[in-house]
Amino acid sequence: MQHGDIRALTFDVFGTTVDWRGTIIREGERLGAAKGIQVDWTAVADRWARKYAEARNRQGPWLPLDQILRRAGGEVLEEFRIKGLTPAEHESWSGLWSRLDPWPDTLPGLERLRSRYLLACLSNANTALSIALARHANLPWDQVLGPETVRAYKPSPRVYCMALRRLGLEGEEVMMVAAHLFDLEGAKALGFRTAFVRRAGEDAGDPTKAPYVDLIAEDLQDLARQLSR
Amino acid sequence: MQHGDIRALTFDVFGTTVDWRGTIIREGERLGAAKGIQVDWTAVADRWARKYAEARNRQGPWLPLDQILRRAGGEVLEEFRIKGLTPAEHESWSGLWSRLDPWPDTLPGLERLRSRYLLACLSNANTALSIALARHANLPWDQVLGPETVRAYKPSPRVYCMALRRLGLEGEEVMMVAAHLFDLEGAKALGFRTAFVRRAGEDAGDPTKAPYVDLIAEDLQDLARQLSR
Known part of the structure; x- marks a missing residue:
C-alpha cells in the first residue's frame, strides 16, 4: 500500500x-468501595456495552448515542442490584462514557x-x-x-x-x-x-x-x- | 447578562x-516584489472579499465556500491585470483563504x-x-x-x-x-x-x-x- x-x-x-472497559471497572470499584457494594464490575461494563450495541442495532427511531448509553447505565445498575446511590452518584455514573x-x-x-x-x-x-x-x-x-x-x-x-x-x-x-x-x-x-x-x-x-x-x-x-x- | x-x-x-485583508495584502506584496507587479493590494483584497459576499448572496445552487473563493481569486487577478504567474503561484494564490x-x-x-x-x-x-x-x-x-x-x-x-x-x-x-x-x-x-x-x-x-x-x-x-x- x-x-x-x-x-x-x-x-x-x-x-x-x-x-471504556477499564474506565468503567475503575469507576465501579471506586464507587463500590465508597458504598460497600460487591459486584463483578467487568461483567457490569460488558453488559453496559452490550446493551448499547443492542439498542444501536434495534429498529426504530434513531436516538443519539448519549441517550442510549445514559439509559443503559441506569438499567445495568438495576440488573446488578446496585442500590443506594445518591442522585449525584447516579448522574455521574450515567455520564461515564463522556469521561473514559x-x-x-x-x-x-x-x-x-x-x-x-x-x-x-x-x-x-x-x-x-x-x-x-x-x-x-x-x-x-x-x-x-x-x-x-x-x-x-x-x-x-x-x-x-x-x-x-x-x-x-x-x-x-x-x-x-x-x-x-x-x-x-x-x-x-x-x-x-x-x-x-x-x-x-x-x-x-x-x-x-x-x-x-x-x-x-x-x-x-x-x-x-x-x-x- | x-x-x-x-x-x-x-x-x-x-x-x-x-x-484576511492583512494576509492577502502581505501575500500580494510578496508576489508583486517577486514578479515586478505594481498594484493596490488592499483594493485587490477588498474586491476578493466583495466577490465572495456577492456569490454567497446570489440565488442559485449552493456551493461550498472554498470553490467560491477559489474562483473569485482567479477573477480578481484578471480584473487587476495581474499576469505572468506560474501555475504554482496561481494555485497558491487561489488557496490563500486556507492560510490566513x-x-x-x-x-x-x-x-x-x-x-x-x-x-x-x-x-x-x-x-x-x-x-x-x-x-x-x-x-x-x-x-x-x-x-x-x-x-x-x-x-x-x-x-x-x-x-x-x-x-x-x-x-x-x-x-x-x-x-x-x-x-x-x-x-x-x-x-x-x-x-x-x-x-x-x-x-x-x-x-x-x-x-x-x-x-x-x-x-x-x-x-x-x-x-x-
Missing part, C-alpha cells in the same frame, strides 16, 4: 482510542500522526458526546464527525459517506482506524484505507485473514511508525 | 479570528477561553476549508460546524439551528462571537448570546446601538477578561 496519498485518518473511539480514559499510547500516537495527517473522530457517538470525551481525554481531533446528521450508525455506508463529504476527500485519501473488523469492512466498502489496531478485549477476529484490512498495528504509536515509513 | 449559563462559544472566522493569519490576540484569547468553554468554529466556510485554516493558524476549535449540511450561509437561521443541534445545546447556552453585526443579529434570532469584537476595517456599524448585542469586546483577550468576571 502507498501511504503517500493519505491525507486524513478517521478514528473509532470506544475501544480504539479510549479504554485514553489508552497509554493514544495521546503520543495521535500527536505524532497529527503532524502529518488531518485527524477526525468518526465514532458512533453523537457530536456532543464526542466533544465532551475529547475534552476529557485531550484527544486532538481536527474535526468530530458525528453520525446524527445522517441518523445512522457505523457500519451504515451513510456514516462513512458523510465523513468523506464533510472532509471533502475521496475514500483512498482517508484511512479508517479501528479495533473492530466490522468498522473497517464498512469503511472499505466506501473506498477507505483501513488500519486495524489490536486492543485487548475488543475484536476477537483475525485481521490477517480479512481482505479489507490494509494495515495491522499493535497500538497508535506503532501506527505512526508504520505510516512514517 | 449572566455569563454562568454559557457553555460554548461559536466563532466567526474571517475578520473575527483571522486577518490570526490576529495577534486570537491564540492567547482562545486558549484562555477554551479552559472554560467549548469553542466551535461557525464560519460560512465549508468544513474542509475551516479545518485547513485551523491547522494553518493553530485555532484550537473543539469542533468545526460547517454549513454544508444545511446548504445555507449565515445569517440563515438554518446555520445557527444546525450549530445548536450539533452541539446539543440551547441558544442561551451559546455565545456567538463575531466582528459583524449581521451575524450577531442572525444568531440572536435563535436565542444565542452575542459578543461583538471590534476589528479594524470590518463592520462599520455601531454595536452600542444594536439591541441584539450583549457584549462588546476590544479583542479576544478582552472577551476572555469580560467573561471571567
Whole structure:
C-alpha cells in the first residue's frame, strides 16, 4: 500500500482510542468501595456495552448515542442490584462514557500522526458526546464527525459517506482506524484505507485473514511508525 | 447578562479570528516584489472579499465556500491585470483563504477561553476549508460546524439551528462571537448570546446601538477578561 496519498485518518473511539472497559471497572470499584457494594464490575461494563450495541442495532427511531448509553447505565445498575446511590452518584455514573480514559499510547500516537495527517473522530457517538470525551481525554481531533446528521450508525455506508463529504476527500485519501473488523469492512466498502489496531478485549477476529484490512498495528504509536515509513 | 449559563462559544472566522485583508495584502506584496507587479493590494483584497459576499448572496445552487473563493481569486487577478504567474503561484494564490493569519490576540484569547468553554468554529466556510485554516493558524476549535449540511450561509437561521443541534445545546447556552453585526443579529434570532469584537476595517456599524448585542469586546483577550468576571 502507498501511504503517500493519505491525507486524513478517521478514528473509532470506544475501544480504539479510549479504554471504556477499564474506565468503567475503575469507576465501579471506586464507587463500590465508597458504598460497600460487591459486584463483578467487568461483567457490569460488558453488559453496559452490550446493551448499547443492542439498542444501536434495534429498529426504530434513531436516538443519539448519549441517550442510549445514559439509559443503559441506569438499567445495568438495576440488573446488578446496585442500590443506594445518591442522585449525584447516579448522574455521574450515567455520564461515564463522556469521561473514559485514553489508552497509554493514544495521546503520543495521535500527536505524532497529527503532524502529518488531518485527524477526525468518526465514532458512533453523537457530536456532543464526542466533544465532551475529547475534552476529557485531550484527544486532538481536527474535526468530530458525528453520525446524527445522517441518523445512522457505523457500519451504515451513510456514516462513512458523510465523513468523506464533510472532509471533502475521496475514500483512498482517508484511512479508517479501528479495533473492530466490522468498522473497517464498512469503511472499505466506501473506498477507505483501513488500519486495524489490536486492543485487548475488543475484536476477537483475525485481521490477517480479512481482505479489507490494509494495515495491522499493535497500538497508535506503532501506527505512526508504520505510516512514517 | 449572566455569563454562568454559557457553555460554548461559536466563532466567526474571517475578520473575527483571522486577518484576511492583512494576509492577502502581505501575500500580494510578496508576489508583486517577486514578479515586478505594481498594484493596490488592499483594493485587490477588498474586491476578493466583495466577490465572495456577492456569490454567497446570489440565488442559485449552493456551493461550498472554498470553490467560491477559489474562483473569485482567479477573477480578481484578471480584473487587476495581474499576469505572468506560474501555475504554482496561481494555485497558491487561489488557496490563500486556507492560510490566513490570526490576529495577534486570537491564540492567547482562545486558549484562555477554551479552559472554560467549548469553542466551535461557525464560519460560512465549508468544513474542509475551516479545518485547513485551523491547522494553518493553530485555532484550537473543539469542533468545526460547517454549513454544508444545511446548504445555507449565515445569517440563515438554518446555520445557527444546525450549530445548536450539533452541539446539543440551547441558544442561551451559546455565545456567538463575531466582528459583524449581521451575524450577531442572525444568531440572536435563535436565542444565542452575542459578543461583538471590534476589528479594524470590518463592520462599520455601531454595536452600542444594536439591541441584539450583549457584549462588546476590544479583542479576544478582552472577551476572555469580560467573561471571567
